[in-house]
Amino acid sequence: MQVYKVFMKMARKRLVTILMYFGIFALICFIMTANAQQDKDYSDKKLKISVADMDNTEASRSLRDYISENHEIVTIDGGDGALQDAIYYRTLNCSLTIKAGFGEAVAAGEGDGLFEMVSASGTYESQLFEGQLTQFVKTAEMYSASGMGSGEACRAAAEAQEQHVDVTVENFSAGNPGSRLSYFTQYLAYIFLVIMIVCFTPILSAFNTLDLRRRIDCSALPLASKNMQLFCATGTLTAAIWLVFQILGVACYGGEMFSKTGLLAMLNSFIFMVVAVGITVLIAQFGIAGDDVCSMIGNTVSLGMAFLCGVFVPQDLLGDGVLKAASFLPAYWLVRANNMLFGLSDEGYSLGKYLSYLGIEALFAVVLFAAAAVVAKVKRQSAE
Amino acid sequence: MSTPVVKIENLVKRYKELIALDHFSLEIYEGEVFGLLGPNGSGKTTAINCLLSLLSFDKGSVEIFGEEMSPDNYKVKSKIGVIMQNVAVINELTVYENIDYFCGLYIKDKAERKKCVEEAVEFVGLEDFVKFYPKKLSGGLLRRLNIACGIAHKPKLIIFDEPTVAVDPQSRNKILEGIQELNRHGATIIYTSHYMEEVEQICTRIAIMDKGRQIALGTTEELKKQIKNTEKITVELMEQSAELLEEIRALPHVYEAEYIEGRAEVKFSGGKHNLIRLLTLLQQKDIRFGRVYSELPTLNDVFLEITGKQLRDS
Numbered sequence: 001m002q003v004y005k006v007f008m009k010m011a012r013k014r015l016v017t018i019l020m021y022f023g024i025f026a027l028i029c030f031i032m033t034a035n036a037q038q039d040k041d042y043s044d045k046k047l048k049i050s051v052a053d054m055d056n057t058e059a060s061r062s063l064r065d066y067i068s069e070n071h072e073i074v075t076i077d078g079g080d081g082a083l084q085d086a087i088y089y090r091t092l093n094c095s096l097t098i099k100a101g102f103g104e105a106v107a108a109g110e111g112d113g114l115f116e117m118v119s120a121s122g123t124y125e126s127q128l129f130e131g132q133l134t135q136f137v138k139t140a141e142m143y144s145a146s147g148m149g150s151g152e153a154c155r156a157a158a159e160a161q162e163q164h165v166d167v168t169v170e171n172f173s174a175g176n177p178g179s180r181l182s183y184f185t186q187y188l189a190y191i192f193l194v195i196m197i198v199c200f201t202p203i204l205s206a207f208n209t210l211d212l213r214r215r216i217d218c219s220a221l222p223l224a225s226k227n228m229q230l231f232c233a234t235g236t237l238t239a240a241i242w243l244v245f246q247i248l249g250v251a252c253y254g255g256e257m258f259s260k261t262g263l264l265a266m267l268n269s270f271i272f273m274v275v276a277v278g279i280t281v282l283i284a285q286f287g288i289a290g291d292d293v294c295s296m297i298g299n300t301v302s303l304g305m306a307f308l309c310g311v312f313v314p315q316d317l318l319g320d321g322v323l324k325a326a327s328f329l330p331a332y333w334l335v336r337a338n339n340m341l342f343g344l345s346d347e348g349y350s351l352g353k354y355l356s357y358l359g360i361e362a363l364f365a366v367v368l369f370a371a372a373a374v375v376a377k378v379k380r381q382s383a384e
Numbered sequence: 385m386s387t388p389v390v391k392i393e394n395l396v397k398r399y400k401e402l403i404a405l406d407h408f409s410l411e412i413y414e415g416e417v418f419g420l421l422g423p424n425g426s427g428k429t430t431a432i433n434c435l436l437s438l439l440s441f442d443k444g445s446v447e448i449f450g451e452e453m454s455p456d457n458y459k460v461k462s463k464i465g466v467i468m469q470n471v472a473v474i475n476e477l478t479v480y481e482n483i484d485y486f487c488g489l490y491i492k493d494k495a496e497r498k499k500c501v502e503e504a505v506e507f508v509g510l511e512d513f514v515k516f517y518p519k520k521l522s523g524g525l526l527r528r529l530n531i532a533c534g535i536a537h538k539p540k541l542i543i544f545d546e547p548t549v550a551v552d553p554q555s556r557n558k559i560l561e562g563i564q565e566l567n568r569h570g571a572t573i574i575y576t577s578h579y580m581e582e583v584e585q586i587c588t589r590i591a592i593m594d595k596g597r598q599i600a601l602g603t604t605e606e607l608k609k610q611i612k613n614t615e616k617i618t619v620e621l622m623e624q625s626a627e628l629l630e631e632i633r634a635l636p637h638v639y640e641a642e643y644i645e646g647r648a649e650v651k652f653s654g655g656k657h658n659l660i661r662l663l664t665l666l667q668q669k670d671i672r673f674g675r676v677y678s679e680l681p682t683l684n685d686v687f688l689e690i691t692g693k694q695l696r697d698s
Contacts, residue, residue: 009477203476206474211471219461221490
């Protein structure tokens, strides 16, 4: 088992690099998890609003009470300039002036021009608040039309507006645990590629250099044994790295990993890991020497494939031409299967489709290993 | 003579139109330090690679220790040690780990291997560097590590392919002494080199190759007898003339005479008292002269005379 042991020793020398990639990836996962948990519960947005009541009637006071119930009323000293500064620096969302005659206008059903409002233009907060005011005035006018006085109508409108519907967001992507897992399994495509190419290409290349290969070939170690040991060592490390990342997934997303979707995504990532090994073995056949060169190649291939295939950018946002080109790359099929599993694309889940995507990934692996064997043979023949 | 350790018969190796080995034959016997010489591209390395079954060949046969050599004859391979021309070690392993790794390709038993590795480290004098990585070693130390990796399993036949290239004189001396010691311990050695003085110093028998063929074979003395030049006399002359050179050329046994940088270089083929005859002529002609040297032919002379002086890499 000399070759196996030496392969492991050489891999151990690259443990720091592997841990570095793992650490960054784990950190991103934990941050994503923590952020997503914060966003899980829905609540109404409370705005900071300054209110100037120029009407000072029962109706305008009811409106003011309604606003204070739903938002935070703040007082800004220093006149118009201070108000504009506060809005500019977003310490105040909106400044509202209830004009004199508000109560009478509500009673008369003349709802236009009751307020002066200053807010940062185009913000959704100002639109939200405007909508609430319009809703309030229309409701108050309705009550007023039914014979109530303006003060009573405004109080009734405020009560009516207080009725809330409990909202729980189920399908919002950031709040859905399944969706977070989808990012995790998607990013694995990048991390597997970069770790395998950066860390294992130099090792496999070393065994492929002409001098070392000849030195081993003229030793008493049978060629079949050498190849088997290289295969076992690569397999052991590949499985170990894949497993460690699945454990990270369990640590971040718990039982979700063992749901049907989680398990199918795990299988998807495993097949892609085999593809990553295929790419690594193929690159290693070219006898690339030096960790720096391998690092450059690893980062180029992994980042390039990740961006082209929709690992970092959703496939929906990529152009048709890009997607067509990406379909010739294995990561595209991992992402496509992943999107289907987690409902992130228009494609409805079907086991048949899922298996066909995995089959395409496996086919990529077979082609890569075959290409590596051909390159090895050609290089061996040219060395003769 | 006993059964040859290595027997190569009529080996032919072609690279398309180029014939790298042209019916090359060779026998090497137990206990020999056999020198394989030849200019660049003469087929030395091809012959070694065919011998080790690293290359296939078109015709002929190779026998080692009485068995036909083939890529899967691991029994024979286990008795061979190879020190390649290029240092073949693993940069991620220390000196000790490298020797242990290569030794482990032959010896599975851990305790036995440990002993062999320690002996190899001591043999090449790398005791102080066992924890060093190859990149931290000088050229000479790297060569010694390369040798340790090739001999740790105590092979009976050791092939050294130009082991002293780009090595300082101290390291070269250490390597040559080591090779002789290995031979004293019973190993048969095949040694290829471009350094003639090394081959002359350690080899008991020498074959000279050119254009894929063996063109001379024998001990150093036997080879020297095969060439025309038996003595070269160099005289520092105070005055030179064409007539004098003609008279020198007319002396018995002289086959070549020329002026080189104020000296006359005169080559003799056989004969006795050549120096006296030359000096007598100079005295008769009243030619003043300075220092006089008489040199017997070296292996380098043999090599150049047999293989020719034209450049081979051009």
